[in-house]
Amino acid sequence: MILIGQYDSPFVRRVAIALRLYDLPFEHRPWSTFGDADKIAPFNPLRRVPTLVLDDGEVVIESGTILDYLDELVGPETALLPAKGPPRRQALKICALATGLGDKAVSLIYERLLHTEKSQIWIERCQIQIAAVLDVLEADRGSRTSQWWFGDRIGHADIAVACVLRITWEAHPGVFDQARWLKLAAHAAACEALPPFQQIAQPFSPPNS
CATH class of the missing domain: 3.40.30.10 (Glutaredoxin)
Structure with missing residues (x-):
């Protein structure tokens, strides 16, 4: 492949x-x-x-x-995803929230780099959406006591959240406040400590238009 x-x-x-x-x-x-x-x-x-x-x-x-x-x-x-039923839907929901957050983070990158005249309305809307999703993810993660989001084994939801958090804080310093979203910060740190996350990583660099 x-x-x-x-x-x-x-x-x-x-x-x-x-x-x-x-x-x-x-x-x-x-x-x-x-x-x-x-x-x-x-x-x-x-x-x-x-x-x-x-x-x-x-x-x-x-x-x-x-x-x-x-x-x-x-x-x-x-x-890395349950085969069916509520556990599958719950994991897919976290994945969807994470990837949606990632879309907004990327949108902000493009708005900043590709547009001479920035749309403050669009920037604020994306920031509001990002913060709202982070609040929901923080509350959900905080409601769980397992090592990973849905148990003792890492899954797609864990990976999606960690990967999206990394680009958010690298590309938009100040948008992700680790003091506000403590559970998410801890979750991301636990993921990033794993060998696959360390081996498969690339610092964010702005694309050339």
Whole structure:
């Protein structure tokens, strides 16, 4: 398999960490959606990452769809997401909140770097949404006493939250206040201490327009 995309993307990173946790070998092509868009286009016309190229040439796009494929590949006993019922829906909800937060963090990056005239209304709206999601995630994590979000084994929800928190505090200093969201800060630290998170990491650097 070939994973396309840079690890400063929380969406690419969450896929790569899952691949590592599943012990699935893959080739990494750290192509940028800005500088390497023409390289990505033959595999994904949206020129977006992550893009996963399977051994038979099939292409899977979008992090949630890629993880669904990987879960199916390793089987329900190994998958980092419950197979069905309320536990699955609860985990998917945390993943959705985290990836939605990631979308807003990326939107703020683009607004800051690509627009000469900034939309303060849009910036404030994104910041309000980010803070609201952080509040919900903080309360949810605080209501649980298990080592990881949904038990004693790390899952996709844990990975998604940690990856999104990293780009949020790296790209937007001051937006993520660790003193306000203590549970989330502790959760992110626990994840980042694991070897796969340390091995699959790339400091955020602003894209070149």
